[in-house]
Amino acid sequence: MRRNLIKSLFIVLIAAGLSSCVGSSKQTTNKVESHYTINADLDQISAKDTSLTNLINLYKHQLDGEMNTIISVAEMDMVTGKPEGLLSNYLADAMFEIGNDFCKEKQLKHGVDVALLNMGGIRTSLSKGEISTGRVYEMLPFKNKLVIVGMEGKQLIELFQRVAYFGGEGISGAKMGIKDRKAVNILVDGKPVEPTKIYHVMSVDYLVNGGGGFTAFEKRKTFRHMHRLLRSEIIKHMSKKHKKGEKVSAKLDGRIYNVE
Numbered sequence: 001m002r003r004n005l006i007k008s009l010f011i012v013l014i015a016a017g018l019s020s021c022v023g024s025s026k027q028t029t030n031k032v033e034s035h036y037t038i039n040a041d042l043d044q045i046s047a048k049d050t051s052l053t054n055l056i057n058l059y060k061h062q063l064d065g066e067m068n069t070i071i072s073v074a075e076m077d078m079v080t081g082k083p084e085g086l087l088s089n090y091l092a093d094a095m096f097e098i099g100n101d102f103c104k105e106k107q108l109k110h111g112v113d114v115a116l117l118n119m120g121g122i123r124t125s126l127s128k129g130e131i132s133t134g135r136v137y138e139m140l141p142f143k144n145k146l147v148i149v150g151m152e153g154k155q156l157i158e159l160f161q162r163v164a165y166f167g168g169e170g171i172s173g174a175k176m177g178i179k180d181r182k183a184v185n186i187l188v189d190g191k192p193v194e195p196t197k198i199y200h201v202m203s204v205d206y207l208v209n210g211g212g213g214f215t216a217f218e219k220r221k222t223f224r225h226m227h228r229l230l231r232s233e234i235i236k237h238m239s240k241k242h243k244k245g246e247k248v249s250a251k252l253d254g255r256i257y258n259v260e
Contacts, residue, residue, distance in 0.1 A: 067134030072238035075249035078126040080119045083168030083178055083256040087126055090250035092117050092172035094237045095230070099148060099202035102226055112148060113188055113199040116159065117170035117230075118212050121204065131248060133235060140231040144204035150222030151201060153193040158216035159201070160186050166212075168256045179259035198222075204230055 078087040092115045099112035124139045151159075160176050163169045164183035177185040186193050193199070198221060205225070208217045238248060 067132060067137065069133050070130045071133055071136070071235055072131045072242040073247045074126050074128050074131055075247040077128045078248075078250060080122050080125075080170075081168075082119075083258055084252055084254075085119070085170075086250040086252065087122060088117065088119050088168075088170030089172070089252070089255065090126075090248065091122065091234065092170035093250065094234055095146070095202055096172035098146070098233050098237055102146075102148075102228075103200075110150075110200050112173065112202045114156070114174050114201045115170075115172040116163070116201060116203045116207065118166075118204075118207055119169055120212070121206065121230075122170070126248070131238060136231060136235050136238070140234060142206070142231075144206050144230045146226040146228050146230055146233060147203060147205050147208050148224045148226065149201050149203065149208055149217060149220045150198050151216070151220045152195065153197045153199060154195040155216045155219045156188070156199050156201065157183070157186060157193055157195075158219075159214060162212070162214050162216065163256070171255060175255050177257050177259040184259055 076086070078090060079085055080088045095117060096112055096115035099115060103111045121142055121144060122139060123141055124135075126135070126139060160174070160183040163171065164176070164178045165181050167178065167181070173188060175185075175187045175190075176183050188199060200222075203217075206212075207214045208220075208223070210218065241248070
């Protein structure tokens with residue numbers, strides 16, 4: 001319980017430095033230091049509370065060590081971008097794989113067709129080189145939880161229209177063009193979307209609950225909460241791949257493109 005408290009304090013410190021809310025499309029692409037430690041300001045604030053100070057001192061070194069644990073290596077500098085970016089592509093692809101692994105684990109009759117992540121939830125870039133646990137916490141500071149939603153193709157098209165309105169978001173499993181802020185030439189698994197077919201979309205609870213104006217989720221047919229944090233699953237995903245000798249990498253593949 002105490003360890004979770006200190007972790008929460010660490011996250012609060014990160015979040016406090018962010019200038020915009022989770023729904024914002026403004027991106028932060030500055031490089032960040034790879035070493036993490038408890039902010040000294042916290043020590044000053046807590047000086048009036050001896051019990052809190054002692055608690056922080058007790059777990060400070062343990063938490064610093066955990067946050068500085070190297071979990072993977074980035075093959076290149078990765079940032080978000082419009083209509084697509086290396087970092088948003090990587091995270092969406094990771095979500096897509098995590099979601100399909102979950103469906104197999106739970107022996108569901110379906111997999112994940114599309115993964116969607118708003119760029120406003122990605123708060124820093126990822127620099128080439130070693131990736132620590134703390135870096136992922138800084139990149140994904142919000143406690144967004146993963147969900148899988150079943151929806152008809154016509155609602156899925158509405159979802160992509162919202163993506164187009166924002167000029168692009170993190171998607172996987174689909175390809176689309178943007179013309180005059182409208183989605184065109186939408187393909188899922190290389191095929192046109194069928195209006196009455198049920199598609200399963202993996203996203204985060206923030207978006208599914210209407211964040212960012214993604215109201216198409218309200219017309220969903222099914223809802224499955226994975227009860228897993230996006231950040232925690234990304235850390236596991238990176239670590240698992242790293243043990244297999246795979247680095248974190250991505251490419252711009254035209255999954256979202258502008259149409260003149």
